[in-house]
Amino acid sequence: MSLVETRYEHVILDEKLVPVIAGTRTRITELILDKIAYGWSPEELQFQHPHLKLGQIYSALAYYSDHQEELDEIIERQLEHVDQMRKKAQPTQLVARLKAKKLI
Numbered sequence: 001m002s003l004v005e006t007r008y009e010h011v012i013l014d015e016k017l018v019p020v021i022a023g024t025r026t027r028i029t030e031l032i033l034d035k036i037a038y039g040w041s042p043e044e045l046q047f048q049h050p051h052l053k054l055g056q057i058y059s060a061l062a063y064y065s066d067h068q069e070e071l072d073e074i075i076e077r078q079l080e081h082v083d084q085m086r087k088k089a090q091p092t093q094l095v096a097r098l099k100a101k102k103l104i
Contacts, residue, residue: 003015004017006019006063008059008060008062008063009022009055009059010055010056010059011028011059011060011063018074019060019063019067019071021052021056021059021060022056024051026049026051026052028060028063028064029071029074029075029078031045031049031060031061031064032061032071032075033075034049035061042057042058042061045057
């Protein structure tokens with residue numbers, strides 16, 4: 001696995017050049033999505049991701065702040081991919097039964 005160091009103490013680029021927190025598999029975009037979706041503070045992000053140290057989270061947030069346009073594009077592509085996959089997916093048997101019973 002080839003990793004690229006960055007100027008940010010706790011942020012590296014993985015083999016796909018995706019920024020992750022060093023020593024983890026946590027992508028910077030995951031933390032940013034949590035921050036945006038739930039409005040979590042750095043302390044709350046650390047509470048929700050107990051495997052991360054607060055310094056790692058602050059480093060990730062600084063990286064995002066300095067690379068916001070690039071990371072927002074990555075997030076947008078990820079969301080588009082999820083939408084495409086959702087459209088292609090067939091409903092599960094449970095969903096089909098609930099719809100048949102008009103429960104959803």
